[in-house]
Amino acid sequence: MSSLNLDDFTDLIERPDGGVRRDAEARRERQIVPAGALGRLDELGEWLAAARGTVPVRPVERPRVVLFAGDHGVAELGVSARPAGGAEQLVRAVLEGASPVAVLARRLEVPVRVVDMALDCDPAAFPADVVRHRVRRGSGRIDVEDALTLQEAEAALRAGVAVADEEADSGTDLVVLGDVSVGGTTVAAVLVAALCGTDASVVTGRGGEAIDDLAWMRKCAAVRDALRRARPVLGDQLQLLATVGGADLAAMTGFLLQCAVRKLPVILDGVVAAACALVAQRVAFRAPDWWLAGHDSGEPGQAKALDRMALEPLLEQGVRVGEGVGALLALPLVRSAAALAAELPERPEAEKEPEAEKEPAEEGETAQREPVEKTDM
Ligand SMILES: Cc1cc2ncn([C@H]3O[C@H](COP(=O)(O)O)[C@@H](O)[C@H]3O)c2cc1C
């Protein structure tokens, strides 16, 4: 296998179509409801039109929840409320329809795909299509050892690319991206702190089932120790994922990059997705234009990462269960924005407005909006 050159993604990833975006904005100006009166839904509709490349925006017909799963050796330090190696149970609940994401996905009629990258259990525990991309059993204890070998990191990242291609090829038109793990919020905190140049205490939160103060201090110490190991490899994102990431995070990073290549929009869930997005942004600066932040999960590392990418969470409901729930909750909002953008009629007079009358105002507005196209979401 030829070695992977992440720099290639920089050229392969384009921005959403700026011309389509301007057409979407112009259409919005002509609609019967005053532009701006729908608040952020206006912006969302315009973003989706540009991402999907058409005005009026096409509805999201085939969304899918994609969850990357793995265990993390760092959980042995007691940094999670769950037992180390316990992600198998979480995945089982998702697949059996007995977890929060499963309930919501059923209700919203959105299929859920789980991709096991490094669960610490017998692969026979799950169907072949769930385990087929697994690169190892549990990722390494990042405070003292590498999460993965470079080869494993590369295999995991390639698996994420392959999953993105499978989704794009099978007609998925929007991805709700989440994770299922034990210890994942510690790993995500390390990546965010490493890439933002902050201390452990700034990014360390209380994780899945909130941990007590003592566990939080252990988590901070683990993040601090892993950060020391991360600093020498900050410039090489694959090495960074191998040193202080994990197979699920490496796959998610590859997945995000390839979704951007394939022009497949993604709603990010919590701190793990945000951390991977930040790594992907380092690889390809245009990539965040293809993503929305579904919600604010309350993990401080998530807020830090989203801020760096100028992504503003759509919802804040205090949801702290991971597994894509916050992002899935935002899906109806995105679909609502698309419906309004596509279906609100245009004012009859707007269609006949003489060119000379409308042009100066429109030109001025468009010119003003262009530079903020990327950052104002
Ligand atoms: C019911 C429940 C189901 C979950 N499934 C995933 N996570 C969540 O917990 C994981 C890691 O948290 P930590 O780092 O604290 O171990 C994340 O991967 C996230 O998806 C869940 C959290 C809860 C409460």
Ligand SMILES: O=C(O)c1cccnc1
């Ligand atoms: O940010 C997250 O994904 C998160 C936050 C708290 C608990 N579980 C996950």
